[in-house]
Amino acid sequence: MPENILMLQNAQIFQRDNLVLSNVNLKIDEGEFVYLIGKTGSGKSSLMKTLYGDLPLEKGTGSIVGFNLNTLKEKEIPFLRRKLGIVFQDFKLLNDRSVFENLRFVLKATGWKDDAKMKTKIMEVLGKVGMETKDFKMPFQLSGGEQQRIAIARALLNDPDLILADEPTGNLDPATSVGVMNVLKEIHDSGKTILMATHDYAIILKFPHKTIKCEGGELFEVMQQRS
Ligand SMILES: Nc1ncnc2c1ncn2[C@@H]1O[C@H](COP(=O)(O)OP(=O)(O)OP(=O)(O)O)[C@@H](O)[C@H]1O
Numbered sequence: 001m002p003e004n005i006l007m008l009q010n011a012q013i014f015q016r017d018n019l020v021l022s023n024v025n026l027k028i029d030e031g032e033f034v035y036l037i038g039k040t041g042s043g044k045s046s047l048m049k050t051l052y053g054d055l056p057l058e059k060g061t062g063s064i065v066g067f068n069l070n071t072l073k074e075k076e077i078p079f080l081r082r083k084l085g086i087v088f089q090d091f092k093l094l095n096d097r098s099v100f101e102n103l104r105f106v107l108k109a110t111g112w113k114d115d116a117k118m119k120t121k122i123m124e125v126l127g128k129v130g131m132e133t134k135d136f137k138m139p140f141q142l143s144g145g146e147q148q149r150i151a152i153a154r155a156l157l158n159d160p161d162l163i164l165a166d167e168p169t170g171n172l173d174p175a176t177s178v179g180v181m182n183v184l185k186e187i188h189d190s191g192k193t194i195l196m197a198t199h200d201y202a203i204i205l206k207f208p209h210k211t212i213k214c215e216g217g218e219l220f221e222v223m224q225q226r227s
Helices: 044-051 074-082 099-109 115-128 144-156 174-189 201-206
Strands: 004-015 018-029 033-037 059-064 084-088 162-166 193-197 210-215 218-223
Touching (some): 004 044, 033 044, 033 201, 044 059, 044 162, 074 084, 099 144, 115 144, 144 162, 162 174
Parallel strands (some): 033 193, 033 210, 162 193
């Protein structure tokens, strides 16, 4: 029986005092891959931010990877984020250190201490995204697609229960986007649950999954296809 990873019921998503989405009902089970689509400004990022604790859930009920979004305290947010792998459009790598050091930085910040174990974990996640030979490179020595693979590797470091990807192909050309999607496909095939915001319809056609649309301040499921 798949476990419920994410649940929002009658939720309202706000940016300060502005109501961005209302009547949000969304359930994601373990192992699903779900797209969140919608025009610019329709609320995709605001919904994602609510899910990773960057915006409070003020109306409705919500839970994610075992955390109650209604009662989430500031000090719990780092623990929530350890169970989430978050990938952004603009990669957000630290440009002053190598790929290896970018990943080690996250492990150390999340409590890892043993150097040998950190090295093994870093090489394992780099292997998952096909970047095991790039560990010594600086981010600016990598292409956009390579940087996004590193960002995906970083998201995998703490074995997350759910990956939230906000426009992960938004800065990439079509061929590079397909390469990054193949990486996400492999990660999904290995059992991970993924929620990905995108407005790249070519990608959705090539990699079909359940798709939820933000439109007119509400969410709708637009198609249900087997992946
Ligand atoms: N920091 C903020 N403060 C106030 N309003 C905001 C803020 N960020 C976004 N908004 C507003 O919230 C609404 C939803 O924006 P959001 O960024 O969630 O949309 P989006 O669907 O992710 O768009 P895009 O595809 O361009 O990223 C928009 O009307 C936007 O102007």
